[in-house]
Amino acid sequence: MALVTLSNVGKSFGASDIFVGISAGIPHGARIALVGSNGVGKTTLLNLIVGLDTPSAGGITRARGLAIGFLPQRPELAGTHSLWDEMLRVFGPLREMEVRLRELEQAMAARPDDAELIERYGSLQAHYEHEGGFEYEHRIRMVLGGLGFVPEEFGRSLAKLSGGERTRALLGRLLLESPDLLVLDEPTNHLDIDAVEWLEGFLKSFKGAVLAVSHDRYFMDRVMNVIWEMAFGRLEVYRGNYSHYVTQRDDRHDQLRKEYQTQQEFIAKEVEYIRRNMGRQRTSQAKGKLRRLETLILGKSKGDLARLEEALRGNMAVASARAEGGLLEAPREEQRMKMRLQAALRSGDKVLMTYGLEVGYPDGEVLFSVPDITLYRGEIAALIGPNGAGKTTFLKTILEQLQPKAGRTRLGAGVQIGYFAQAHEELNPANAIIDEIQLVRAMPLSEARNYLATYLFRGEDVFRPISTLSGGERGRVALAKLALSGANFLLLDEPTNHLDIPSQEILEDVLTDFNGTILMVSHDRYLIDALATQVWIAKPGEMVVFDGSYSEYVAARDGRDIAEPEPAAVAPAERADTRDVQATRAKGEKQAGSTNGNGGSTRKARLTPYQRAQRTASLEQLIDDLEVRLVNLSGAIGEASAAGDAAKVHALGEAYARAESDLEAAMAEWEDLLAQN
Secondary structure: OOOOEEEEEEEEEEEEEEEEEEHHHHHHHOEEEEEOOOOOOOOHHHHHHOOOOOOOOEEEEEEEOEEEEEEOOOOOOOOEEHHHHHHHHHHHHHHHHHHHHHHHHHHHOOOOOHHHHHHHHHHHHHHHHHHHOOOOOHHHHHHHOOOOOOOHOOOOHHHHHOOOHHHHHHHHHHHHHHHOOEEEEEHHHOOHHHHHHHHHHHHHHHHEEEEEOOOOOOHHHHHHHEEEEEEEOOEEEEOOOHHHHHHHHHHHHHHHHHHHHHHHHHHHHHHHHHHOEEEEEHHHHHHHHHHHHHHHHHHOOOOOOHHHHHHHHOOOOOOOHHHHOOOOOOOOOOOOOOOOOOOOOOOOOOEEEEOOOOOOOOOOEEOOOOOOOOEOOOOOOEOOOOOOHHHHHHHHHOOOOOOOOOEEEEEEEOOOOOOOOOOOOOOOEEEEEEHHHHHHOOOOOHHHHHHHHHHOOOOHHHOOOOHOHHHHHHHHHHHHHHHOOOEEEEEEEEEOOOHHHHHHHHHHHHHHHHOOEEEEOOOOOOHHHHHEEEEEEEEEEEEEEEEHHHHHHHHHHHHHOOOOOOOOOOOOHHHHHHHHHHHHHHHHHHHOOOOOOOOOOOOOOOOHHHHHHHHHHHHHHHHHHHHHHHHHHHHHHHHEEEOOOOOOOHHHHHHHHHHHHHHHHHHHHHHHHHHOO
């Protein structure tokens, strides 16, 4: 049985149908993405599935005892308790077992020979271990670290978290709860690329089902295997990830257009035959065709040609015949932006150059140094990095809105910059949309209205104040202004934020055809991979330039990370533990510093909070595992000694020494890591 089954579900508000006739199922282990334009009803459908609302028509069946974890776009996560305490709530039964174990330990201390107490304690401890009692705190650290929280934030009150942080906190709690079905509304919002990649890895191994609304096309490619598309109040199901969905969708739409055109041509020929032959020698054949066409178009025949022609002109309802599947509807196309970017003037071959540049805030420390780079005309560079790394600061340094901490930038001959700001601060909240457009280029009112219609602002909407617009609407106004500027060097700061997928696809096509140069800051890996000819990576202390596409960068990055030496001559029982120590140590050395040409250590780079959290969690788990291993080895040595097996005692003693050495190394690195906080 499916976890959730939707049967002919519809939802209306007043006289308006949001969607009708939706039938679909969510099976065990599903990975489903729900896509569609903004306002089509995706969040409404999620609310119906999780039980926060009821359908106007049809029904929803849920499996008995189904546990659903729901992440809304604006979660209500309240209280004055800490982030850590919120995560601990997931493990209430385990914490109650801990209390009972402590009580039993006290009782056994008073009555050490009580066999019943010892048995009860052993049974409870075994159950505690089976339910994950020895690892749940590590799981909390792993999840919070993966979602971008650092250890010093674990004690923060929920009341002091921002909206984005509360969303991440609720997501973390849901992941720890491991429900049967995760229903996620835009789960990658508020996550940087590192955190999104961690979430992708988590969801791939998640045992339950996942249904997610997402605008992150790369995320859907990596995690999802079914796409639900909502359009025009209906739901279509496609098998495969997002890229497969796009291909299938386009093929399906092409086929529907061809079928519709074929039927229209058939109807036109039949009507023409009827007109020519009615009342002539072939009247009987004409009447037969008329009856068949009336049945096809109107659902029943009356032998009335005038009535048929009235229906063909659209002056008569034909819904009944369409409902029966005889008459095909004209394929409907979603309203999409019609955007065109064209550089007014050609720039010189060299567009941007940097010399000894260091980027940072005026009264703050240097965020990173920039290698001496030259960006040439026609290239597209993508600047990526964790939140807070200084990517926007770098763009503002190029714009001369901020002074460099050291060095300088220089623009090439004939370079004209067009800037798309992430927060759209260049838009005046008090201005109407049409006034903002007129600031870039004066034009007659009718021309301005026609231009804004291509960005989906029609009728009286063009007079709406900027302050009343959603994030996606502000983004479209900013893009409309950018397109009028005629700039040949685009600085784009998160250009796809708040845009629905159709608008993202349009923007991608437009930027592909742009005849200038682009430097963009983005978390949209699908856009980066489609456009970028080089990737610039902002890290703490430095910026690294990778010459190649994003896919090539990821392959090179992951190849370096997994190139760990295989330990030699390690017994099978100890190989996994030793490899973990060596991998953790190698990764720590790679993150904390590098080696110079002579093999000596250079200055350690300052780690990002995300990197510190990841390393801390990894080391703490390793330390826990090694401590458990030492206890087990100690018991095994005692048993071998009692049995008089000297060879086994010797082998176990060597294994104990190795584990003890590894524990000391892990503890030393962990203490060094704490000192950096």
